[in-house]
Amino acid sequence: MAKAGPGAKANAPRGKRATSYDVARLAAVSQSAVSRAFTPDAYISPSMRKKVLAAARQLGYQPNAIARGLTTSRSRVVALFMPNIGNPIYPFVLQTFSHRLRSHGRQILLLPLVENANEALACMLQYQIDGLVITAASPLALSKAIARKCLAAGIPVVLFNRYFADLKVASVNCDNARGGALAAEILHGAGHQRFAFIGGPEETSTHIDRYRGFADRLRAFGAAAPLIETGPYTYDGGHGAGMRLFARRDRPDAIFCANDVLAIGALDAARVGHGLQVPRDVSIIGFDGAPMAAWAGNDLTTIALRLVAMVESTVEVLLRAIDGQRAGSEPIRIPGDLVIRKSARMPGGSLPAAST
Template sequence: MARVTSQDVARRAGVSQSAVSRAFTPGASVAPETRSRILAAAEALGYRPNKIARSLITRRSGLIGIVVGYLDNLFYPTVIERLSRGLQERGFHALMFFTPPTAETDEAVLRELLEYQVDGLIMVSAGLSSTFAARCSAAGIPVLLFNRTLDDPSLSAVSSDNVAGGETIARHLVACGHRRIAFLAGWPGSSTSRDRRRGFVAELKRQGLDLYREDVGNYDLETARAATRRLFAEPPIPDALFCANDHMAIAALDVLRADLGLSVPGDVAVAGYDDAPMAGWAAYALTTVSQPPDEMVAAALRILLANIAAPAPRPERVRIAGRLILRASTRAIHEPPSA
């Protein structure tokens, strides 16, 4: 069978070929009656738009690269699903790339991005070197950092207000009566872990306390388990622990209860960050700071797609306030510690 073209649809619907093109372009201006007539003609002829041919005309691939460095934390699969769905609704499609979370995105990923001619790039929990960013800019590819920031002012970024979130956790733990408060950091190269620690330590100092102990969990379950054992190896043990994300907090809870036989929150309170799905499970009931994925994804899509459409990208930084979610891993403020 001969391939049905947009010209065939235009003749059957009695419209121009450009009207057919607009009818199949999300957000394009076309009268509702005209669109209905075009869609009816396309259905009758069995027409399907040729996206490859269209990309040659528009010089847009319709592809958005999403570079992911870390999916163990269940906050990120939620984000990826919502980013992908949001892109589809706007006429784009996600192309996934994976890179180690503790390393800068490498040249192999960059080559693939350029070969696929992606229209934009979202970095989700992935490192980005200044060289990589410069080459994307030179290729006209707008870059947005999701839940991570860099000092480079040419890059857009969307994150929660991690400093404020750390402050919130510190105030809560101090209000609950804790004085020996420890911190379990994520990957040291991550701005999220650094900012959460910065806010946390600054608020403890305002409350007249120093950080009691700290260790590094690298956002990894086994590393976080080993770090938790070190933090609680010598008495007097911490009476509260703030983990830089929920994934590590889950690991810490398992060690504290199953390995060390401690009561949570009777012997030690535990708090995390993200409000990942597991945090709400009854077995963990983790107090945490919620990162609002819907608001963060909406901001990311708005900024990136505006920069794709603009003659010259205008970098934008957005920090979205999180919310303290109180659950059973920390005691109520008026509740005294166990004897």
């Protein structure tokens, strides 16, 4: 890990870290006042505390927890990049990162949606951020540019629920291809014949791998290739795709959607938009395990991410990298779990009671 020049710490008077006495002298207060200013329960007036904090900042003095970080040049702050949190799994992802990082004494700085990668790197450097998690809830090209800049600057980066085919960055993902294959097995096994896939932006790794797993397995079964519709990873994207698919003369009787909000949009296009019964007329399977997949009005069969395990793995990889261990760039893949509800017929089973 980073080390200052040999012997530098002990000798150079300029290099000596400011003490509470230095702060007291500069602020023209007692050392005890400095100590109280940094103690949550201690009595000190707001104006006195402000005076102490101003002097402390001027001297680069930092107490306690931060001081521990100082000796290893770490701020103990990790940045998280997730500017597009339209996908409803991300609030839970954020909470889980917050809990896990806190248990390791880390805080989260939220990296805002920036103009370009330079702006992001400047922020990372100015706040001396220890490491960065880039989630799939972020623009792809910008994320890649930011990852490249940070790695070149020696700042560890881990991708969450995304990987780059053409840039070596550590990443933690769901086993998306396996999830897609599972959806194909269920829908084909249930006796469906006209398959469709509703996907997200075509360049994202979630879209690519979920489609590939689904289409490859269908091909292995000798089934016809699925129809494809794509859109943004939103309810409206899924609703629009569903409306187009159900208006076709050869409308599909089985749809696999690349995430749950797409699937809920497709469900509503079927039921409300086209008066179809689910799953009598069409089976629909989603991906993610979003909370609203469980709502009685949706009752969506889905492949749920193991979000807690994915977050824990991401934090582990990141902290190891911050500790100076080299992170492998081969994507880590954690399987998803099939959650059976009533939006899809099951192989060999009877028709589940219609939920509408």
